[in-house]
Amino acid sequence: MNLTDHGRRWRTVTAVVPTLNERENLEWLLPRLYANEELDEIVIVDGESTDGTRELAAAYAQDSLVPGPHPVVRVISQPPRGKGAAMREGLAAATCDMIIMLDADGSMDPEEFSAFLALLRRGYQFVKGTRYGCGGGSDDLTGLRRHGNRALTWLANRLYRQNWTDLCYGYVALHRDAVEPLRLRSTGFEIETEMCVNAVRAGLRIAEIASHETERRFGVSNLNTWRDGWRVLRTMVRLRFAGPLASEDAGAGAPLPAAEHLCPGALTASVPAGASSSASVEDAPDRLRLSWRAAALSRTGTE
16 A cells, blocks of 8 residues: 555646746756655656756656655757647646646746646636736746736736736646647647637636746747737637637637636636535535635645
């Protein structure tokens, strides 16, 4: 009988990390993921790096074959077609019940896993990080990117009737059975926007939780502000008029699921339309109401 912490948990967790020439950053990130008791599996999707990224990840994969209280590491190699293609490959390869997506540059802290997973365990299907929530922040956003993100978030809220505070942030956790309903197609950085808007179109229970982004530890980001901002805008508008994903025979332009939001600035959540108003908190955790003080003092919004 396995009596380790990994064996006692009732749901398993995969971390998916897309990489492209990130060896120096992985030297910081991988030890922290490998020692994280929340994880059962780490999937590294490498875009044919030339700086030793794959070799470093492969060394962890080999070590993970030794029995012990650590996650299994798997390395997948594919041509460098973009962040979206790597994330889709990682989502398809993940075998655990819950999946966390994070960047390889060390800007997203694995210590925040517990906050994301707590909301998944309460019944939310898609949990996205926000750098603008209570307790969140960013050391990396430039003035141009900050204003661009705010403008895109404002437009997304109008188009999709949401109350998001941060659209372009890729720290995301979701249930594995929510991957297929998202029907992801993007290949670039716009994948983050496609995940958010398709979660609404699919009628998933969505929560937004505060997260702090640090500066990239080494190297230069592959993000291009103007090019990728345009791709985000185009994706957002195109999908708004494609109709809901919850029903395959729904026509284009059909109304999107109604949403409820909890405590903007600390935690927001949305639920599909038609949920019973008489459901209890235990049956429908998305209807939980928090006071301002409880939300402000809570990292997860579930206390």
